[in-house]
Amino acid sequence: MTKSSNKPISKDVKIDVHYLTRVEGHGNIIVDVKEGKMTKCEFQVIESPRFFESMLVGRAIWEAQHLTSRICGICACAHSLVSVKAGEDALGVKPSDETIMLRKLLMHTEQMDSHILHIYVLVAPDLLGVKSIMPLIKTHKPVIEMALRMKRMSDYAGEVLAGRHIHPISYVIGGVTQLPSMESMEKLYQMMLQTRKDAEETVKIIKTLKFPEFQRPSQYLSITSDEEYAFYDGDLLVNGGRRTKVRDYRKVFSERVVDYSRAKISTIDGKSYAVGALSRFNNNYDKLHKKAKAVAKELGLKAPLHNPYLNTAAQLVEYVHCLEESISIMEKIRKDGLSESNVVASWPKRSEMGKLKYTPKTGVGCVEAPRGSLFHEYTIDETAHITKANCVIPTNQNMGNLEDDMRKLVPEVLGIRTQEEITLGLEMLARSYDPCISCATHVLDVKFV
Amino acid sequence: MAEKIAVIGLGNTLRRDDGIGITVLGSLLAHFKREGVEYLDFGTASFDLVYRLQQYDRALLIDAIDASLKPGALKIFELEKIKTSLKASAVSSHEMDLKSLFTLCRKLSIKTRIYVAGIQVKEVGYGESLTGALQEKKEEIVKKISVFIDTRLCV
Numbered sequence: 001m002t003k004s005s006n007k008p009i010s011k012d013v014k015i016d017v018h019y020l021t022r023v024e025g026h027g028n029i030i031v032d033v034k035e036g037k038m039t040k041c042e043f044q045v046i047e048s049p050r051f052f053e054s055m056l057v058g059r060a061i062w063e064a065q066h067l068t069s070r071i072c073g074i075c076a077c078a079h080s081l082v083s084v085k086a087g088e089d090a091l092g093v094k095p096s097d098e099t100i101m102l103r104k105l106l107m108h109t110e111q112m113d114s115h116i117l118h119i120y121v122l123v124a125p126d127l128l129g130v131k132s133i134m135p136l137i138k139t140h141k142p143v144i145e146m147a148l149r150m151k152r153m154s155d156y157a158g159e160v161l162a163g164r165h166i167h168p169i170s171y172v173i174g175g176v177t178q179l180p181s182m183e184s185m186e187k188l189y190q191m192m193l194q195t196r197k198d199a200e201e202t203v204k205i206i207k208t209l210k211f212p213e214f215q216r217p218s219q220y221l222s223i224t225s226d227e228e229y230a231f232y233d234g235d236l237l238v239n240g241g242r243r244t245k246v247r248d249y250r251k252v253f254s255e256r257v258v259d260y261s262r263a264k265i266s267t268i269d270g271k272s273y274a275v276g277a278l279s280r281f282n283n284n285y286d287k288l289h290k291k292a293k294a295v296a297k298e299l300g301l302k303a304p305l306h307n308p309y310l311n312t313a314a315q316l317v318e319y320v321h322c323l324e325e326s327i328s329i330m331e332k333i334r335k336d337g338l339s340e341s342n343v344v345a346s347w348p349k350r351s352e353m354g355k356l357k358y359t360p361k362t363g364v365g366c367v368e369a370p371r372g373s374l375f376h377e378y379t380i381d382e383t384a385h386i387t388k389a390n391c392v393i394p395t396n397q398n399m400g401n402l403e404d405d406m407r408k409l410v411p412e413v414l415g416i417r418t419q420e421e422i423t424l425g426l427e428m429l430a431r432s433y434d435p436c437i438s439c440a441t442h443v444l445d446v447k448f449v
Numbered sequence: 450m451a452e453k454i455a456v457i458g459l460g461n462t463l464r465r466d467d468g469i470g471i472t473v474l475g476s477l478l479a480h481f482k483r484e485g486v487e488y489l490d491f492g493t494a495s496f497d498l499v500y501r502l503q504q505y506d507r508a509l510l511i512d513a514i515d516a517s518l519k520p521g522a523l524k525i526f527e528l529e530k531i532k533t534s535l536k537a538s539a540v541s542s543h544e545m546d547l548k549s550l551f552t553l554c555r556k557l558s559i560k561t562r563i564y565v566a567g568i569q570v571k572e573v574g575y576g577e578s579l580t581g582a583l584q585e586k587k588e589e590i591v592k593k594i595s596v597f598i599d600t601r602l603c604v
Contacts, residue, residue: 055463055577070463073493117496134549137556145557152500166494 013410015423027435029426030260031410041407042260043399043430056389060353061087061380062173068376068391069167074117074436077110077158078369079376080168081232086376087173089247090363091384096342099175100232105329106161106171107231107367108322113154114370115277115315115322118434119206120147123312126428127209143205150198153191157326160184175345179338189330192323199320203295206316211309212425216408218401219268220279220304221253223368229280229287229321231368237283238268239304246366249375255392265400266392272400275372276433277314278305292321308405309432315370358384369394371434395435402433452506454603455487457498459512466520466570466583470511473568473591481595483603498550503559509602510547511594514567521569521586525597528563564602566594 017029032040052071056064064087069080081103088095095103120143121133130136137144155165160180162168170177223234224243235243236252244252253273255264267273281288281296285303288296296302296317301310348356362379372394379388406426413422458474460467471490478488487505491498502508509525516524528551551563568590571580579587 052463052575055575067463070461070492073461076492076494121496134552134556137553141557148500148557151497155497155500164490165497167490167492 013419013422017427029430033410038410041403043402044260053389053391056386059386061090061384061386062347065172073166074114075369076167077106077162078367078374080171082365082367082374082376084171084173085365086363086378089365090361090378090380093174095175098338098342101329104232105326108326109154109157111322111370112319113151115319116147116150119312119316122431146198146201150195153195156191157188160188172345175343179340179343192327195323199323203298207299214309214409215306216405217306219271219273220282221273221275221373222280222283223366223373224283229284247364264396266397267400272404274401275394275397276311277318278311280368281314281317289321289324291324292317295320311432354383357382371395371436372397398433402430405429451485455489455505455508456598457489457491457508457510459491459510461493463577464573465576466580467513467573469513469568469579469583473511473594476591477595499553502554502561505561507562507602509564509566511566513570516569518569520571520582523568523590523593525564525566528565
């Protein structure tokens, strides 16, 4: 609910967006300006993923991914894979090249799934001046049908590759539980080829939309790799500076608790930073597929981008990159097939868990979830049960950056825009980060009549 | 041609009673599986349902509800016939209200007849087990839903 007036702006602004809409989860925007001076500027996160960490403690390391894949309904594959990577790091397991190839394919399809949802369902209504996707069905029905078709392709990829379109079950420590069927892989490949046309159409549509103007250079964190545009593996990179191994992630940023939000604020050298598509675009532009670079050019995007509203445009560039990379991987699989012995993993039986001896160790994993760098860190004991867990979520990392954006934006538009316009601008800014605030319940509130 | 029918569990098993839909789905699969019905675990991914639902003539969604009933109370109803409190503008893909989902389906000319087996929750905080109230009622709920599937959904 938005509480704001439509009066022409003076030197006082009071914005209280309680339960920001069209984001994943619940968050509030609170801004207070008195006599032209900002006294409050907060993005409050009501839910917290921290509770999931305590659920991991006491679990056998092989069970972790089955829990973490339930944390999120949007980036379930990222949570699942980062959990598997942290587990493999703790146990010293090295997955095969074929396994890594399949994981990268899954990461690409999840980026596509999440990005297209954000572009069409969460951001397009803002750019077209409507409140939700609902009115667009009447005015832009073929476009919405196309968006759903694109989403269906990546949903199907989840079914084929991970055993379920959501909350994946087949990606485990050391490999997968079973190979995907070649028949369904062929169907998926054909769907991907057909999606190229829809992606081209989406670029044409987004090109006609105008993103708000705003500039604030920041620190941009992502993983990076010499081999590719990194989603699955790499070193940590901030603004093209020195690379840091993922294991040392605590040396790159620090987290602190604030009293108004259940999410921690993260900083690099005491300052806020951004993660997500915009950061990856800025850090890894050179590694984008040539078709994705062509899309960036068509949309007028040039690294580094300093306008956070353009995160959505960077997502579209990544969509095309991921589609082309997925098609390449699928063509390799069609040519070479998949070897069961290289990919299918085994793990201790439940009755054996707790009896076998392992070296106590801390394992760290990092992947680029659609919303940015996602870290899981688990410490295991000599029976490979988790004694300590830490999950660093992209949205939490972006929180400080979003607040700093708001602090710069509000004074710039004071006296120019109405309170309604400022409120909408801040809501759009928050939505541009594609925040995934919680992995909440969705209990249906029903009134029987 | 036989009608296509789906039974779909919704909810988050890491949020106590919110996971009742998934728990019930598991019991139906284990004890009351019916040929010709697809059983799907959709977890918290409600928006993805839109595309999936159009593949079926009839679908039963098993989900947690808050309707100020006694914890564990089961209500089976047609989605078309209820009122929900969420405004159309407050659509998020995680928490897309089922009524909004239904509206979206109809606007997209998806004709699937959608039923909901709604189970009143007691608590949806963080945790993996159902509350005692729902645990006690689980068996009865599963049986009732199974009867509905046999006598109403699959006819």
